[in-house]
Amino acid sequence: MISLIVAHDEKRAIGKDGWMPWNLPQDLAHFKRVTLNHAILMGKVTFEAMKKPLPKRHTYVATRNSDYVYAHEAVTIVHDLDSFLKQWKDKEECLYVCGGANIYEQALPYVDEMWISLVYGEHEADTFFPAYNQEDFIVVSKEELQDFMIIHYRRKK
Numbered sequence: 001m002i003s004l005i006v007a008h009d010e011k012r013a014i015g016k017d018g019w020m021p022w023n024l025p026q027d028l029a030h031f032k033r034v035t036l037n038h039a040i041l042m043g044k045v046t047f048e049a050m051k052k053p054l055p056k057r058h059t060y061v062a063t064r065n066s067d068y069v070y071a072h073e074a075v076t077i078v079h080d081l082d083s084f085l086k087q088w089k090d091k092e093e094c095l096y097v098c099g100g101a102n103i104y105e106q107a108l109p110y111v112d113e114m115w116i117s118l119v120y121g122e123h124e125a126d127t128f129f130p131a132y133n134q135e136d137f138i139v140v141s142k143e144e145l146q147d148f149m150i151i152h153y154r155r156k157k
């Protein structure tokens with residue numbers, strides 16, 4: 001099973017200068033709650049921006065660079081992203097796709113569910129979440145917080 005977790009604003013902005021365009025501790029707490037003790041996937045740009053792997057999660061890092069090495073027991077490098085996603089889709093264990101834009105775009109056709117933090121307003125940004133058709137998904141739950149709303153989508157069968 002493949003899940004995706006993202007915070008995007010009303011124009012689907014997700015990033016600015018290599019980081020998020022906002023500071024939302026409640027969203028970071030939500031991200032931690034959902035992904036803790038699970039496998040997570042991210043692109044090399046997002047991974048390197050974090051400085052170190054997130055604790056209590058196994059991180060799969062996508063790069064096309066066959067020389068890239070990151071020696072850590074909780075990190076696995078992925079070169080063939082498409083095959084990796086195809087193989088993971090049949091597993092019972094959930095993989096959480098954690099960005100950035102490049103990886104979200106390629107993973108979107110494979111995802112069974114999405115956790116979207118819809119950040120209110122529009123922000124200056126240089127990186128955007130891909131367009132998606134809400135009709136392809138059902139809303140499992142919605143939680144309204146002060147600066148954003150958490151929407152849990154599941155893909156229609």
Ligand SMILES: NC(=O)c1ccc[n+]([C@@H]2O[C@H](COP(=O)([O-])OP(=O)(O)OC[C@H]3O[C@@H](n4cnc5c(N)ncnc54)[C@H](OP(=O)(O)O)[C@@H]3O)[C@@H](O)[C@H]2O)c1
Nearest residue numbers: 007015018019043045046062063064081099100101102103
């Ligand atoms: N708001 C949010 O929830 C959220 C979440 C995550 C990230 N972000 C933001 O997103 C931005 C970064 O996104 P990004 O799109 O620039 O970078 P990214 O998706 O994190 O990483 C892109 C890299 O992934 C590797 N890659 C891409 N396609 C691949 C494939 N098919 N096979 C193997 N490797 C592949 C490439 O690495 P190589 O160049 O090494 O080959 C590519 O340069 C930042 O601003 C970050 O803060 C926001």
